[in-house]
Amino acid sequence: MAATTSDAGTRRDFLYVASGAIGAVGVAGIAWPFIDQMNPSSAALAAGTTEIDISAIQPGQQIVYKFRGHPLFVRRRTPAEIAESKAVPVASLPDPLARNANLPDSAPADDASRATKPEWLILIGVCTHLGCTPTVSTPAIPEGDYGGWLCHCHGSQYDVAGRIRKGPAPQNLAVPVYSFLSDTRIKVG
Amino acid sequence: MSGPSTYTPKSGIEKWIDQRLPLPRLMHDTMQTFPTPRNLNIWYTFGGILTFCLAIQIVTGVVLAMHYVANAGLAFDSVESIMRDVNYGWLIRYMHANGASMFFLAVYIHMFRGLYYGSYKAPRELIWIIGVLIYLLMMATAFFGYVLPWGQMSFWGATVITNLFSAIPVIGTHIATWLWGDFAVGDATLNRFFSLHYLLPFIIAAVVGLHIWALHVPGNNNPLGIDVKTPQDTVPFHPYYTVKDAFYLVLFVILFAVFVFYAPNFFGNPDNYQPANPLVTPPDIVPEWYLLPFYAMLRSIPNKLMGVIVMGGAIVTLVFIPWLDTSRVRSCSFRPMMKQFFWAFAVVCVLLGYCGSQPVDAAIAGVPLVWVARLATLYYFGFFWLIMPIIGLIETPKKLPASIAQSVLGASAAPAE
Numbered sequence: 001m002a003a004t005t006s007d008a009g010t011r012r013d014f015l016y017v018a019s020g021a022i023g024a025v026g027v028a029g030i031a032w033p034f035i036d037q038m039n040p041s042s043a044a045l046a047a048g049t050t051e052i053d054i055s056a057i058q059p060g061q062q063i064v065y066k067f068r069g070h071p072l073f074v075r076r077r078t079p080a081e082i083a084e085s086k087a088v089p090v091a092s093l094p095d096p097l098a099r100n101a102n103l104p105d106s107a108p109a110d111d112a113s114r115a116t117k118p119e120w121l122i123l124i125g126v127c128t129h130l131g132c133t134p135t136v137s138t139p140a141i142p143e144g145d146y147g148g149w150l151c152h153c154h155g156s157q158y159d160v161a162g163r164i165r166k167g168p169a170p171q172n173l174a175v176p177v178y179s180f181l182s183d184t185r186i187k188v189g
Numbered sequence: 190m191s192g193p194s195t196y197t198p199k200s201g202i203e204k205w206i207d208q209r210l211p212l213p214r215l216m217h218d219t220m221q222t223f224p225t226p227r228n229l230n231i232w233y234t235f236g237g238i239l240t241f242c243l244a245i246q247i248v249t250g251v252v253l254a255m256h257y258v259a260n261a262g263l264a265f266d267s268v269e270s271i272m273r274d275v276n277y278g279w280l281i282r283y284m285h286a287n288g289a290s291m292f293f294l295a296v297y298i299h300m301f302r303g304l305y306y307g308s309y310k311a312p313r314e315l316i317w318i319i320g321v322l323i324y325l326l327m328m329a330t331a332f333f334g335y336v337l338p339w340g341q342m343s344f345w346g347a348t349v350i351t352n353l354f355s356a357i358p359v360i361g362t363h364i365a366t367w368l369w370g371d372f373a374v375g376d377a378t379l380n381r382f383f384s385l386h387y388l389l390p391f392i393i394a395a396v397v398g399l400h401i402w403a404l405h406v407p408g409n410n411n412p413l414g415i416d417v418k419t420p421q422d423t424v425p426f427h428p429y430y431t432v433k434d435a436f437y438l439v440l441f442v443i444l445f446a447v448f449v450f451y452a453p454n455f456f457g458n459p460d461n462y463q464p465a466n467p468l469v470t471p472p473d474i475v476p477e478w479y480l481l482p483f484y485a486m487l488r489s490i491p492n493k494l495m496g497v498i499v500m501g502g503a504i505v506t507l508v509f510i511p512w513l514d515t516s517r518v519r520s521c522s523f524r525p526m527m528k529q530f531f532w533a534f535a536v537v538c539v540l541l542g543y544c545g546s547q548p549v550d551a552a553i554a555g556v557p558l559v560w561v562a563r564l565a566t567l568y569y570f571g572f573f574w575l576i577m578p579i580i581g582l583i584e585t586p587k588k589l590p591a592s593i594a595q596s597v598l599g600a601s602a603a604p605a606e
Contacts, residue, residue: 035367038381044371064468069373072469125468129493131352131373132345133470153349153474154488155549170493 004106041160049189051181054120062136064125067176067188071125073149073162074186081147081160082118085111093172094164100175109172122178122186123162127151129169134158149173194218219405224423225430226411228597233409235295237434238441242292243397248391249285250334257337259383261376264339265464289331289443290456293479296324304510305531307519308410314511315578316403319396321507326393331477333386339379340461341471347374347382349474353487357499375465413596414519415589422593460476473548481537485545486569489562499566506573513573515581523587527580534572541565 050067054074057063062075076084090096090108097105098113107113115121125133127131134149134156144157146165151157156167163172178188196214198204207214256275258267271278300320303309309317336347351368353363370377408417417423424430448455456478460471476484483500490496521528544562551558590596 038367038370040366040369040371040377044377066468069371069375069467124372129352130349131355132349132474133468135470135472151470152472152549153345153470168488168491168493168496 007132008113039138051185051187053185057186059140064133065188067124072176072188073102073121073123073125073136073173075121075123077115077119077121077160082128084147085114085159085161088159088161090165095170097172098175099172101177101181102175102179109161109163111161114163114172114175118188121160121162122188123176124174124176126174127153127156127169128155128164128171129154129167134173162171168169195222205258212379219426219605220431221425221427223405223426224408224417224420225426226409226417226422226593227424227429228411228413229409229433230412231437232282233296233411234434235299235302236466238295238438239292239439240397241438241603242288243390243394245288246285246292247394249281250387250390251286252281253285254387257383259337259380261339261379261465264272264337264379268338280449283449287445287448287453287456289334290305290448290477290479291441292327293331293477295441296327297479301535303410305521306410306412306442307414307514307516307521309511310414310519311511312407313404313410316400317511318508319400319403321504323393323396323400324507325504326389326396328480330389330393331479333382333389335477336379336382337386338461339465341463341465341469342458342461342474344374344465344467345470345474346476347378351378353497353500356494358494375467390406410519410524411593412520413590413593414523415593418592419594475546478542478546480603480605481543481545482541482569483545485541485562486566488545488549489559489566503566503569506570510577513577515578516584516586517581518586518589520552523589524580524584525587526584527577530572530580534568537565537568537572541569 019147050065050072052065052072052074054076057074057076059076060078060081062073065072065074088111089126090110091155096109098107099107100113102106102116103113111118127134129151130153132151132153134151135143136149137143137147146157146159148158148160148162148165151167151169154168156169157165158169158173159165161172162175164170176188178186181187194214194217196207196211196217198207198213203213204238206212211375253271256267256271256278258264268282269284273279275281302563303317303320314445332346332350335341338460351365351374354368355365357364368371369375369382408423418591423522459536463471475481487500490499516524516527518524521531544565546557549559553561
């Protein structure tokens with residue numbers, strides 16, 4: 001019995017700590033696959049790109065396409081809308097950043113940074129508040145006070161450059177990566 | 190579960206079982222002889238009604254799962270097939286859908302009863318906290334279930350609720366993507382929600398077991414809010430409260446049946462009979478009625494993160510009630526000031542629900558509802574964090590009766606047998 005009173009630790013103490021430590025590492029290791037299985041699979045990640053023919057869109061009109069499961073807004077803006085958007089001082093915007101995937105993160109939310117070709121505004125149609133699809137404003141049926149979009153879920157209002165102007169949404173509508181293949185064809189993604 | 194057991198096995202078989210697995214003894218002590226205050230009123234029957242609701246949801250749900258297909262392309266049609274083709278499928282689905290509303294109706298009455306009679310106060314804090322946990326699990330289960338028919342409200346409700354997590358700084362969008370299993374709500378989301386919707390009711394059943402276990406340690410609170418002092422203050426659970434619970438359960442089931450048979454879509458939203466369309470959000474997204482007050486809070490805050498924090502805080506606040514109430518008296522029957530604030534709180538909750546049910550830019554008599562909701566939200570939090578602690582200190586409660594027996598039986602209650 002004398003041997004077990006030593007402070008140096010017994011074989012049982014060693015086995016207790018060692019098996020506990022190995023057990024903890026094992027549980028942590030096996031937990032990750034069970035967490036990561038919830039993330040998008042490689043099939044979902046390979047959503048790829050979408051090519052769109054925009055020749056039929058008239059000035060003042062918006063057409064909604066589907067891109068990676070989300071609505072994609074393609075809006076052909078009128079000269080009056082472009083002028084209205086350019087007149088807005090960036091400093092007055094709730095979100096002063098362009099949120100344009102084609103530009104650096106620090107790009108300001110001026111009109112030119114929102115739409116590289118001023119006539120064509122291309123946006124992910126997902127309200128940055130809680131993910132609803134905002135409704136487009138037209139002169140006949142205005143939606144919100146800024147001529148752009150109104151999200152009916154919680155009342156966020158966007159202007160003609162898709163910038164948040166009023167309501168709970170924290171960011172401007174996102175501009176996806178896109179490029180013009182020709183004057184009438186764009187590639188998104 | 191508390192106190193010495195009075196169970197005596199009557200037959201050889203009962204004795205044999207009792208020595209190996211004392212389950213009959215447990216049933217006897219908790220559901221038969223359990224000493225229960227003799228003054229429990231109608232509002233105390235909702236615990237039993239809630240257990241019934243959970244059972245109904247599990248039984249009908251297991252049956253529905255035999256016919257339902259958790260696939261974004263097939264889910265809507267499979268629900269319609271349950272309604273049209275499956276024998277009595279319409280009945281079972283309407284029981285399940287309306288059963289959820291009945292469940293929440295009962296749980297709200299149960300919670301307000303606990304709030305009014307101070308049932309959360311020592312030594313019953315854990316019963317209350319476990320109850321809040323059950324409420325949270327119920328909301329999660331109801332949300333997952335509402336997504337399954339894959340109609341427009343299912344889809345967009347799921348989109349809005351999962352996007353709440355994207356308000357969390359830095360990791361928020363990753364959490365949302367992780368919940369979806371895709372870049373948007375889709376097939377992967379529907380499958381996992383079905384899995385969780387099937388799982389959670391059994392978790393709830395287990396937590397209900399803890400709730401009842403915790404209840405059986407101190408025993409029931411009662412409308413007077415005073416402790417049981419002598420055996421004269423109590424009656425055995427059976428037959429007194431088994432009968433009382435059964436009677437009010439029958440009345441409750443009649444109400445349930447009225448909805449199932451005469452107004453099965455009363456609580457539903459017509460938009461959910463349209464298949465989910467990821468490109469078009471319905472003009473007015475409204476959650477189920479039982480979530481409307483929290484939805485009104487979310488909408489009334491013009492900042493995304495703050496809105497989510499306020500909405501979550503409204504539920505988290507409930508956990509702290511046992512310590513926010515500083516009064517020594519449990520029951521509002523003896524608290525003249527608190528009683529008024531309590532009823533104002535009940536009205537505010539209904540008002541919040543109304544605000545949540547209206548379009549976002551609605552107004553009442555020229556006052557934008559968003560401001561009504563803001564004031565109501567302020568009162569909701571003020572009630573718990575300011576009024577409750579302060580009133581408990583400054584209020585002079587009415588005189589409490591000497592005992593439950595004396596209150597019920599009057600002067601005829603002799604102090605001893």
